[in-house]
Amino acid sequence: MKCKKVNKNLIFYIDGDLSLKQNKEIEEHLSHCKKCSMLYNEIKLSLSVIENEKGIETNPYLYTRIKQRLEDINERSTNPVFAIQQKKLFQPVLVSFLIALGIFIGVSIGNNYPLQENNIADTPSEQYYINDLQQEHVEYFLLNNE
Amino acid sequence: MTDKELIKAIKNNDQQAFKQFVENNQQLVVNICNGFLHNIADAEDITQDVFIEVFLSINKFKEDAKLSTWLYRIAVNKSLNHIRDNKKHKILNSIDNIKDPDKKMEKELPDVNNSQPEKIIEEKERSQILQYSINSLAKNQKIAFTLNKYDELSYKKIAEIMDISLSSVESLIHRAKKNLQRKLFKFYKKN
Ligand SMILES: [Zn+2]
Numbered sequence: 001m002k003c004k005k006v007n008k009n010l011i012f013y014i015d016g017d018l019s020l021k022q023n024k025e026i027e028e029h030l031s032h033c034k035k036c037s038m039l040y041n042e043i044k045l046s047l048s049v050i051e052n053e054k055g056i057e058t059n060p061y062l063y064t065r066i067k068q069r070l071e072d073i074n075e076r077s078t079n080p081v082f083a084i085q086q087k088k089l090f091q092p093v094l095v096s097f098l099i100a101l102g103i104f105i106g107v108s109i110g111n112n113y114p115l116q117e118n119n120i121a122d123t124p125s126e127q128y129y130i131n132d133l134q135q136e137h138v139e140y141f142l143l144n145n146e
Numbered sequence: 147m148t149d150k151e152l153i154k155a156i157k158n159n160d161q162q163a164f165k166q167f168v169e170n171n172q173q174l175v176v177n178i179c180n181g182f183l184h185n186i187a188d189a190e191d192i193t194q195d196v197f198i199e200v201f202l203s204i205n206k207f208k209e210d211a212k213l214s215t216w217l218y219r220i221a222v223n224k225s226l227n228h229i230r231d232n233k234k235h236k237i238l239n240s241i242d243n244i245k246d247p248d249k250k251m252e253k254e255l256p257d258v259n260n261s262q263p264e265k266i267i268e269e270k271e272r273s274q275i276l277q278y279s280i281n282s283l284a285k286n287q288k289i290a291f292t293l294n295k296y297d298e299l300s301y302k303k304i305a306e307i308m309d310i311s312l313s314s315v316e317s318l319i320h321r322a323k324k325n326l327q328r329k330l331f332k333f334y335k336k337n
Contacts, residue, residue, distance in 0.1 A: 007331070008324075008327075010327060011323045011324070011326065011327040012323060015323065017323075039331065039334065042330070042334050043327060043330055045272060046272050046275065046276050046330055047276070049269060049272050049273040049276055050276070050295055050296060052269070052273070053180060053181070053184065053273075053296060054177065054296060054298075055177065056173075056176055056177055056180055056186055056189065057173075058172045058173050058176045058190070058193075059190055062168065062172050062176075062190065062193065062194065063165050063168045063169060063172075065194055066168060066194050066197050066198060066201075067161075067165075069194060069198055070198060070201060070202075073198070073202070
C-alpha cells in the first residue's frame, strides 16, 4: 500500500471500519513508514478527545428545574390574558383622549391667533429675500473661483 | 409503561409519569446536546428546553410514532439552533481563536496543582480543533457523525431521528469521516 492510500484510510482504520486484509496492509505500512505513523498518532489522539466528553452525569435537580419553569410558564400564561384585556380596554380610551386633546389644541390655537392676513402675506417675501442673498453668495463664490 | 400509555398520561397532565419520563431520558438528552454544544452548562439548559417543549406540545404528537425519536430530534434541533443563535459558539467556530495560543489558552490555564498542565493544554487545543473541524462539516454529516460518535447511537436510530434511510446514514458518516480526516490533516500540516 502506498502512503496516499494509507492516509486516506487512517480514520477508518482507527474506527475499525476496514476489512481484515486492509487492516493488515495498513498495519504493515505503519510499522515502517514514519510519516504515516505520525499522522496516524495525531488522528488517533484527536479522536480520543471525544471519549472525554462522553457520559456526562445529569444534574439531579433537572426535573425540579423543569417543573419550576413549567409552573412559571403556567403563571405567565394566565397573566398575559389579563394584560391583553387591560390593553384592549385601555387602547380605545387612549385614542379617544388623544383625539379630544388634538381638537382642544387646534381650537385654542385658532382662538389665540385671530386672522392677521398681512402677517401671513409678508412672511414669504422675507424668505425670498433671504434665499436671494444665499443664491447670490453661491454665484459670487463660483465666479471667484473661475 | 408503553409509549402509548406514557403519552396518554402526559397528555392527562400526570406529573408522576412526566417525571419518570424525564428521569429515564435525561442522560441521553444531555449527552446529545453536549455532543453538539461541548459545554455542560449549555447542554443542561437546552435539555430543560427540550423536555419543556415535549410537555407543552405533547398534544401535537401522533401516538403511533416513537416518543424517544421525537425527543432526540427536538434535542438535535434545539442544540443546532442554540449554536446558530449564540455568539459564544460563533467565536468557537472561528478558526483564529483556536490556533492563537497566547490569546485563548492563557485564560484557561489549569490549576497550578495539576501535575501535567502541558498535557491538558494540548488536549484542550486538540478538542477545539476537533470541534471546529466537526462544526465545519455539512449539516447532515455533522448530525449523523455526532449522534454516532458522541452518543453511540446506532445507524438505525440515527436514521429514525433524521428521517432518512439507513444507507443514507452510512453514506453521511462515511463522508463525515473522510472530510474530518482531511480537515485534521490540514491543521497538522500547518503546525
Ligand atoms: Zn507512508
